[in-house]
Amino acid sequence: MKLIETPIDPEEIEKLEVGDAFYITGTIFTARDAAHEKLLEIDDDEVPIDPSKYAMFHCGPAITKEEGEWKVVSAGPTTSIRMEIFEDDFIERFGTKIIIGKGGMAERTLKALGENGAVYCQYTGGAGALMANAIKEVEDVHFLEELGVPEAIWMFRVEEAGPFLVTMDSHGNSIHDDVDQEVSKNLEKVKADL
């Protein structure tokens, strides 16, 4: 399967289409609600990372500290739709190209993906052990004291993390929208047969 390395090559991401799946080797950073809010409210010179270079992961990991070293226990995706209220501004300002989460996002994010050549990918919900296994090192953590463990921005060095399934691409396609419509149609059919 396709392997994408970071720092991200924007041209490679723009070509991706819904239904494509890939793995990542390089750096990914976590960001949930609080991290989005934090990065959007501070000035550019205070932003500690370059969110355009690395994949962003909607995740609040389970992490322990053993002999002074961070150890990731399990790191599956959290529900992405909670970040819908921030994501278009975030993509716009920071040029994020790969967003990974679960459950999909909505119209505002889809529009921003299109304008910025970015993709949203679904990582399998609950597959936290698999991801933790692909995380080789905790490179850094930002805003830990202020935001706490699940909400902090964790920088993970990963090897062949994934698979990530592109479910929203930069060409206006969303598997989530397609499935919603399909399910509504099927539901009417199934109920008519009861």
Add this chain to the structure above:
Amino acid sequence: MNQDELEDALVEAIQKAVTSVTDETEDALKSAKNTEKDEGPKVQLDAILENIEVGKNEKRPICQDTGTQTFFIQVGEDFPSIGQLKEAVTDAVKEATASVPLRPNAIDPISDVNSDDNTGRFIPALHWEVVEGDEALIHVIPKGGGSENMSELVMMTPGKGLKGVKEIVLDRIAEMAGKPCPPTVVGVGIGGGADLAMELAKKALLRPVGEKHPEERVAELERELEEKANELGVGPMGVGGKTTVLDVKIEYAHRHPASFPVAVLPQCWANRQAKVKIDSDGKVEVI
């Protein structure tokens, strides 16, 4: 009964429940993979199956949400050590939180403070049932927040009958789509009152995947709902596909003439659970 031995067995059962899936669940996920044709659902099921292997081999929680620690305790009327069970379960939850480890998932709703050890007021959640015999059986069922949030109770107009029940269940499965981490096991509680319907829906999840209700008329309803749910096209993790549910489980109670409660309570694909059996001599076994 040796209290330490019981606590150790309960810690082992909690660890087993959060780091592995039951054989029946794994078989159902594997057969789901063979059913799917498209790349999207296949990718999700591959990741799920690979994740199960990693959890098992490395004793790592398969999901970072290790759930609310929930126990269904069936205790025989002649079981001699009933007084020791609650303390053993609570202590085992604290111990497992540190040793497995589990994510601290118990928050005081008034102060918003996390107890950090997965215990608190009425938590771990204990459901007691007195049965015949002299043994005790403790079902461990850690329940994740994502799937629990999709639960629904409808106080249905009784005149709608069983057709109404089917509509409620299928509407719910369609509406919750990918959110409870499908393919799910869907617990359905019918009848009783509002509280009993919900409890029965959760209790229904204890029956192994693939094992139908012992009453044929209920089993038939389960089969019909399973088949129809899988025609909806939600698919693994909501990306579309043929496997939306691994199973539908129904439990029922007699109802009040004016009420027809229908509870729908989904469980994520991991369907985490384990059991501890204690016989009357105090012999403890993790199943």
